[in-house]
Amino acid sequence: MRLSVIVPTYNGVAYLKRTLDSLVADADADVEVIAVDDGSTDGTRALLERYRTRLNLQIHVRKVGNWAANSNHGLELATGEFACFLHQDDFWLPGRTAATRRQLRLTPAVTLLLHASAFADPAGRLLGPWRCPLPARVPLSPRQTLEHLLVQNFIAIPGAVFRRDTALAVGGLDPALWYTADWSLWLKLASAGTTVYLPDTYAAFRIHPASQTADRSRSLDAFRDQLETVLRAHADVFPADSAVMRAARASVEINVGLAAAYHRQRLDWTRMATTLGALGPLDWRRLLRDARLWERVSSRVRAGFVRRRAHA
Secondary structure (H helix, E strand, C coil): CCEEEEEEECCCHHHHHHHHHHHHHHCCCCEEEEEEECCCCCCHHHHHHHCCCCCCEEEEECCCCCHHHHHHHHHHHCCCCEEEECCCCCEECCCHHHHHHHHHHHCCCCCEEEEEEEEECCCCCEEEEECCCCCCCCCECHHHHHHHHCCCCCCCHHHEEEEHHHHHHCCCCCCCCCCCHHHHHHHHHHHHCCEEEEEEEEEEEECCCCCHHHHHHHCHHHHHHHHHHHHHHCCCCCCCCCHHHHHHHHHHHHHHHHHHHHHCCCCCHHHHHHHHHCCCHHHHHHHHHHHCHHHHHHHHHHCCHHHHHHCC
């Protein structure tokens, strides 16, 4: 069962060696790695070249300035039945390949296979878990997955394996979604078939001030539009007044609020209060369960983001 790993790169030499070393340690002969570089000028391509003899690695260069478009290009070039993404600042943990292969043999019809991940700091030290609020190791219908995933994107980019042909059929990553392209794709894949979740941790998602999630959320209006665009695209799955959609809208407000706090910008407190005030006890339970707020915020605190911002 061939697996294609798509690695979009751009000036990532600071972190890329750890990424590639994790592939060397865990990949097997049926894992192909397709790096799509966006015209790096910092030694990224030279570093990739040094791994040609250690990995089943292809390197493609196309300067388009869009990680989602480059990832789609990698998917089109790939030959695996299943595929996954690994960004240049993330890395695999031991046992990922064996665990995902084992589960794919047990549930060969799965469309989207997920596993827990860990947050990591800029030095690569693990900070804490990033889990999915899903039942473990059982095939989940689209509706069972979407009622959780619409509330919040709780899937780390390196924490998913999916059918490559299905990803291409649903349009891949949307290049217009610079922040939420992965969330949009996970929702489309979850809608297209069954999902299975492994609760074990097999990848690390690195958080650092230069990352897209930390930097590009600076424009709160653009950030909100990214979140709401994805939510609107799937709003017909559940009624607008359902608990799922109430929690989803509240999650958008909280995410915008967290971005405002990080960038020290003013927040529309009236809007947030109105949205959160409309939640009942069961809505709050759903929101807290699916938004993974404690995991997301506490890991960033442990990474020192608050201290760096306070002394900037």
